[in-house]
Amino acid sequence: MDKFEKITLSMAMVLVVIFIASILFAKDVSGIDLPDCIPYDAKYATPKVEQLDDSTVQAFYVAKMWGYEPSVIEINRGTTVDFYLSSKDVVHGFKVEGTNINLMAIPGNVNKFTHHFDKKGVYDIVCHEYCGVFHQNMMGQIIVR
Numbered sequence: 812m813d814k815f816e817k818i819t820l821s822m823a824m825v826l827v828v829i830f831i832a833s834i835l836f837a838k839d840v841s842g843i844d845l846p847d848c849i850p851y852d853a854k855y856a857t858p859k860v861e862q863l864d865d866s867t868v869q870a871f872y873v874a875k876m877w878g879y880e881p882s883v884i885e886i887n888r889g890t891t892v893d894f895y896l897s898s899k900d901v902v903h904g905f906k907v908e909g910t911n912i913n914l915m916a917i918p919g920n921v922n923k924f925t926h927h928f929d930k931k932g933v934y935d936i937v938c939h940e941y942c943g944v945f946h947q948n949m950m951g952q953i954i955v956r
């Protein structure tokens with residue numbers, strides 16, 4: 812290998828390491844919450860909403876062509892929601908407008924994300940991954956009272 816090639820490759824490796832380290836550093840400093848991928852279990856394939864305590868809700872979402880189950884949930888302002896998301900058929904998206912909730916619904920996988928809703932309103936959930944002919948109609952809602 813040429814000396815110049817070695818130097819270029821070494822510098823590229825150093826840049827990749829700096830790039831990854833800066834992402835991890837920014838995540839810790841700014842407290843950004845990343846989605847977790849948790850091991851799949853059939854219990855996540857049943858759509859439901861469970862109240863854990865006065866301020867915490869677990870929402871088990873199942874995406875399917877072309878909607879979400881549950882399609883609409885209502886919660887109180889100040890509620891922290893643990894989202895568990897899986898898919899019944901193909902890959903779908905799960906973006907809650909006006910928040911940083913942005914997940915993928917993947918068959919045989921469960922994605923978990925926690926969000927605290929401190930503002931009242933109606934939050935639309937949209938699918939942002941092309942999933943078939945009625946992809947554009949795939950929506951849900953979170954109503955925060």
Ligand code: CUA
Nearest residue numbers: 903938942946
């Ligand atoms: Cu589901 Cu697009």
